[in-house]
Amino acid sequence: MTFRTRPLFGKYLINPSHILCCRSISTISDQPILRVPKSSIYALGAGSSSKPLFHDISWTIHPKDAWIVVSVGSTSGKTSLLRALLGHLRIHPAPPPPYGLFPFLNNRDPHKHVSLVSFAHRPRAAGGGFVDFTARYGAVREEDKRTLRDTFFPETARPIHDLAFPEMHSSVPTLLETSLDISKERKRRLLFEYLVENLDLRRFLELPLIALSNGQTRKARILKALLEQPELLILDEPLTGLDVQTRKLLLSLLEELHRAPEPPHIIMGSRIQDPIPDWTTHLAIIHKDGTVQTGPKEDLMPTITSHQTSSSQTTSHQHAIKRDLDRVLIDMQDLNVAYGDRKVLKNIRWTIHANSRWHLLGANGAGKTTLLAMLTGEHPQSYTQSSKLHLFSRPRSKWPTPYLHAQIGRVSPELHNAFPRRKGLSVWDAIGTAFNNNFMPRGRRRVGLASDGSELEEGGQVEQWRLTRMWHVLEGLGPIAWNSDNSKKQTTLQAFADRQFADLSPGEQSIVLLMRALVTRPPLVLLDEAWAGMDEGMVKAARTYLREGGGLEDGQACIVVTHWEDEVPWGWEDGVRRFQLVNGEGKELQKVQ
Numbered sequence: 001m002t003f004r005t006r007p008l009f010g011k012y013l014i015n016p017s018h019i020l021c022c023r024s025i026s027t028i029s030d031q032p033i034l035r036v037p038k039s040s041i042y043a044l045g046a047g048s049s050s051k052p053l054f055h056d057i058s059w060t061i062h063p064k065d066a067w068i069v070v071s072v073g074s075t076s077g078k079t080s081l082l083r084a085l086l087g088h089l090r091i092h093p094a095p096p097p098p099y100g101l102f103p104f105l106n107n108r109d110p111h112k113h114v115s116l117v118s119f120a121h122r123p124r125a126a127g128g129g130f131v132d133f134t135a136r137y138g139a140v141r142e143e144d145k146r147t148l149r150d151t152f153f154p155e156t157a158r159p160i161h162d163l164a165f166p167e168m169h170s171s172v173p174t175l176l177e178t179s180l181d182i183s184k185e186r187k188r189r190l191l192f193e194y195l196v197e198n199l200d201l202r203r204f205l206e207l208p209l210i211a212l213s214n215g216q217t218r219k220a221r222i223l224k225a226l227l228e229q230p231e232l233l234i235l236d237e238p239l240t241g242l243d244v245q246t247r248k249l250l251l252s253l254l255e256e257l258h259r260a261p262e263p264p265h266i267i268m269g270s271r272i273q274d275p276i277p278d279w280t281t282h283l284a285i286i287h288k289d290g291t292v293q294t295g296p297k298e299d300l301m302p303t304i305t306s307h308q309t310s311s312s313q314t315t316s317h318q319h320a321i322k323r324d325l326d327r328v329l330i331d332m333q334d335l336n337v338a339y340g341d342r343k344v345l346k347n348i349r350w351t352i353h354a355n356s357r358w359h360l361l362g363a364n365g366a367g368k369t370t371l372l373a374m375l376t377g378e379h380p381q382s383y384t385q386s387s388k389l390h391l392f393s394r395p396r397s398k399w400p401t402p403y404l405h406a407q408i409g410r411v412s413p414e415l416h417n418a419f420p421r422r423k424g425l426s427v428w429d430a431i432g433t434a435f436n437n438n439f440m441p442r443g444r445r446r447v448g449l450a451s452d453g454s455e456l457e458e459g460g461q462v463e464q465w466r467l468t469r470m471w472h473v474l475e476g477l478g479p480i481a482w483n484s485d486n487s488k489k490q491t492t493l494q495a496f497a498d499r500q501f502a503d504l505s506p507g508e509q510s511i512v513l514l515m516r517a518l519v520t521r522p523p524l525v526l527l528d529e530a531w532a533g534m535d536e537g538m539v540k541a542a543r544t545y546l547r548e549g550g551g552l553e554d555g556q557a558c559i560v561v562t563h564w565e566d567e568v569p570w571g572w573e574d575g576v577r578r579f580q581l582v583n584g585e586g587k588e589l590q591k592v593q
């Protein structure tokens, strides 16, 4: 079924192809969009005698092609290859002049005409330290008050009909110049109106940017990228974090843009488990050994399907969840969260028992992150609702927040973005920070300090337990769990533990943060979009570890938040329970027989 984009302003159907035709004719070219003659790709600064990241790659993209880049069994291939197109890696031999890498640009500057929007990476502006992500839950500070419109689209504040009247300039432009400018600006505005409507963002334009949910922010970033009308737009994992409906919306919008006579040419990076849209014409498949296969979709689809089948095969059902224990960890009775008159959560009743497994569902903006922030005690309204929110057998206000944090292991897109990428922080350090529940590695063995702040007794029980746990998560979720080659087990694990966290691929960072969430064996584990960026081998390893690999032990409860059903490690048959938020109201779903 094709999902149609909405006509703009109800009665006027505006086709993006009409709006997008505003680029000057001189930029239209029949030349290939991209041409990589048989080459290898190296890290910047690496000599040609070093091992290339990709080899034997021959890749040509023609103007009407719709390409998707997928990695099979490789951890960082897709994102690296896409970044190579922006000059972040060295292509050797370099695509020869006069056409270069992007022949259609006709020697125009790729930096101005090619843009990459990646959802797998932390924004570079964030720096190396920890970023406080809880600011959005409280009263929005003055400096965070800039609205989505002010931050991303300030030029759209002016009513569209004003654009018919030129502003007064000190040097008066010619009539022709003025009409060209206005018409360009009007077309840009029409495109903005079209996209804002079709991505369902209009009602968020005047909200502070910081208040937007994860999915809402992603849509806004895609809108901004499309509005800038790059000639080539590279989207890396644009579907990550989007709910089912929004994914359909975005894919159908991309299809319309693709069919427009002069589209922004789009290359999309996808995870192997993501759907390949019907309108895709070509695939680039990156293999574990660094080779890249490129060609028409019909020729390469069997490779994708064989990998999809192997990654979606679920593990045995012998490890169904044992029944919920009577012990209640979290109890919410008529919990509410509102920002002014905007009600985000309404009369939520939810009880989480020890040993239970939950899938928390809800569309983008439904309130899942807000609900979890109440559970972790990070949301300031968790204090004002204290009598309705019992955490670990006491009203919320009876616990200091650090105590609550020590009871809850978690992964979330906010934590992923905020986690420090400072130089010198190894994988081991990153995992070990969980023991002191902060973001600084502590202690002689980097597995934290004792509760009074002193060093752990050397070789003592606590230190031994922590070290054993570190190796357990590394073994259960580290590279030997995603690679079949087990021969050099200990060296592989040690080498991985020593790697710099900041140098890992986005998927590897996600799996390390999952290790961090599990290493202390907390009573409650929250896994919010924990699988972001992971390749199919990692997702499989993580599911297996959680289901039957000792990732969770009896008594621990776990809540999984994902928009992809097959990422939940447990099915109905295993006893997973589902809690759904719709328009701020929550209810437990029952299995349809």
Ligand SMILES: Nc1ncnc2c1ncn2[C@@H]1O[C@H](COP(=O)(O)OP(=O)(O)OP(=O)(O)O)[C@@H](O)[C@H]1O
Pocket (backbone or CB within 6 Å): 136, 137, 138, 140, 207, 210, 211, 212, 213, 214, 215, 216, 241, 339, 342, 344, 362, 363, 364, 365, 366, 367, 368, 369, 370, 371
């Ligand atoms: N400070 C705030 N002021 C106003 N509205 C807010 C504020 N913080 C959050 N919201 C709104 O609360 C709603 C719920 O946001 P939340 O992040 O909990 O959604 P979510 O279900 O986690 O979405 P996603 O799947 O996109 O991550 C959103 O519509 C968001 O815009």
